[in-house]
Amino acid sequence: MAKSPLFRCAACGAESSKWAGRCEDCGAWNTIEEAEPLSEGPGRRAAVSRGKGLALTDLAAQEAAPERRLSGVGELDRVLGGGLVPASALLLGGDPGIGKSTLLLQAAARFARQGAGVIYVTGEESAGQVQMRADRLGLRDSPVRLAAATNLRDILTTLEAEAPDLAVIDSIQTMWLDSVEAAPGSVSQVRAAAHELVGFAKRRGIAVVLVGHVTKEGALAGPRVVEHMVDTVLYFEGERGHQFRLLRAHKNRFGPADEIGVFEMTGRGLVEVKNPSALFLSERGAAVAGSSVFAGIEGSRPILCEFQALVASSATAQPRRSVLGWDGGRLAMILAVLDSRCGVSFAGLDVYLNVAGGLRISDPAADLAVAAALLSAREDKPLPEGAVLFGELALSGSLRPVSQTENRLKEAGKLGFSEAILPKARKMRGGESGMRLRPMADLPAFASDLFG
Ligand code: TYD
Ligand code: MG
Numbered sequence: 001m002a003k004s005p006l007f008r009c010a011a012c013g014a015e016s017s018k019w020a021g022r023c024e025d026c027g028a029w030n031t032i033e034e035a036e037p038l039s040e041g042p043g044r045r046a047a048v049s050r051g052k053g054l055a056l057t058d059l060a061a062q063e064a065a066p067e068r069r070l071s072g073v074g075e076l077d078r079v080l081g082g083g084l085v086p087a088s089a090l091l092l093g094g095d096p097g098i099g100k101s102t103l104l105l106q107a108a109a110r111f112a113r114q115g116a117g118v119i120y121v122t123g124e125e126s127a128g129q130v131q132m133r134a135d136r137l138g139l140r141d142s143p144v145r146l147a148a149a150t151n152l153r154d155i156l157t158t159l160e161a162e163a164p165d166l167a168v169i170d171s172i173q174t175m176w177l178d179s180v181e182a183a184p185g186s187v188s189q190v191r192a193a194a195h196e197l198v199g200f201a202k203r204r205g206i207a208v209v210l211v212g213h214v215t216k217e218g219a220l221a222g223p224r225v226v227e228h229m230v231d232t233v234l235y236f237e238g239e240r241g242h243q244f245r246l247l248r249a250h251k252n253r254f255g256p257a258d259e260i261g262v263f264e265m266t267g268r269g270l271v272e273v274k275n276p277s278a279l280f281l282s283e284r285g286a287a288v289a290g291s292s293v294f295a296g297i298e299g300s301r302p303i304l305c306e307f308q309a310l311v312a313s314s315a316t317a318q319p320r321r322s323v324l325g326w327d328g329g330r331l332a333m334i335l336a337v338l339d340s341r342c343g344v345s346f347a348g349l350d351v352y353l354n355v356a357g358g359l360r361i362s363d364p365a366a367d368l369a370v371a372a373a374l375l376s377a378r379e380d381k382p383l384p385e386g387a388v389l390f391g392e393l394a395l396s397g398s399l400r401p402v403s404q405t406e407n408r409l410k411e412a413g414k415l416g417f418s419e420a421i422l423p424k425a426r427k428m429r430g431g432e433s434g435m436r437l438r439p440m441a442d443l444p445a446f447a448s449d450l451f452g
Helices: 072-078 100-113 127-136 152-162 187-205 226-231 276-280 326-344 364-379 405-414 442-451
Strands: 006-009 034-035 089-094 118-122 143-146 166-170 207-213 231-238 246-251 258-265 269-272 291-298 301-314 323-325 347-353 385-390 421-422 436-440
Touching: 072 127, 072 231, 072 246, 072 258, 089 100, 089 187, 089 226, 100 118, 100 127, 100 166, 100 269, 118 127, 118 152, 118 207, 118 323, 127 326, 152 187, 166 258, 187 207, 187 226, 187 291, 231 323, 258 276, 269 385, 276 301, 291 405, 301 364, 323 326, 326 347, 347 364, 364 385, 364 421, 364 442, 405 421, 436 442
Parallel strands: 089 207, 089 231, 118 143, 118 166, 166 207, 291 385, 323 347, 385 421, 421 436
Antiparallel strands: 006 034, 231 246, 246 258, 258 269, 291 301, 301 347
């Protein structure tokens, strides 16, 4: 029987038996190409011959919890959920130049200084370049072992012989296997290389960290499929022109997902930020119209940040809606609620919304802080000094209570805020925060109370 051809999406790695103009999995156009079957991939043989029986186990049989080892970079360990897990594969994604190599070199150095065996394989830079960076970071004396290589067969042979505790592969897009006939960085190479490295990590009980570059649209360049293969996916993000960097757990088999770590990029590498709220609010001056302070939660961590809104009369028929650090669709929804429930129209007005400092907010509780910033900008009247806001907005205009109210209040109190504007809930307690609470049932009540 002739083998039917296999097609694969270059964007997400999804496979299909027929060609299509648009990938059904990720929706990308013109990304489906005929794929070479992987030489050793599963399910490629025509018929399956008889194998050996599996050793079955009970659900109750308990495997010991994986023994973790702290890397020595506190913020990284916290995002990992308490350190590195042996026999695990981790993907660190992020834009080029964001600081992935710097972070991993610092973590590798600290880990090695505790006596762990660490091998750092760079496929992007020369060994000399990495040594120069280590010099600049003051890490030259740390016993990390270094190789500049891209041939995975050589790399695996070396790792097999050296058996380190941690191997860093920087980056997965530069690695290639001679058994796969495709260019490095292509979907099939990245898939195959990741498959080999993940298998190696499990087999030999070694923690393997893969670096992956992310495209402008936020997708991991090459196949998203690497995300499914590894145990943990971390993203390193930040805005150009801003010093701080966020490390975010996107997926974590051994710890909480969505946890974040905060770093600052300095002349001497990445420095951990112990109090991110103070950093994000540091540029804030006296209260101005259009500015609101949001008491948010990112991961399990309370973070205060500032929303800035600007409303200006529009010169065009289609007014601008520009958002940085927040969801544009959500902004449109809030403008609609303000219009139809509070009678505050933004027609004919350009609206700009920023999160100060370049932070990206995903907490739904930001709705009230955004609505407040917009109202304040529209009415040209500052919000009360010393107030933080949080609450989720429904289309009806009512405010919904959100999670972790006490943690939000505590963080705000710690940073010297005295008042919280928040959704009305059945049990209202300020906790030990000492904050004055101003509960609001809905957005119209809020608008008339503060701007009426
Ligand atoms: P890098 O770790 O090479 O980024 P990636 O591996 O994600 O591509 O970081 C490069 C940037 O970081 C570069 O623009 C210079 C800056 N940087 C500092 O500001 N301070 C430092 O100590 C180091 C090592 C880099
Ligand atoms: Mg790099």
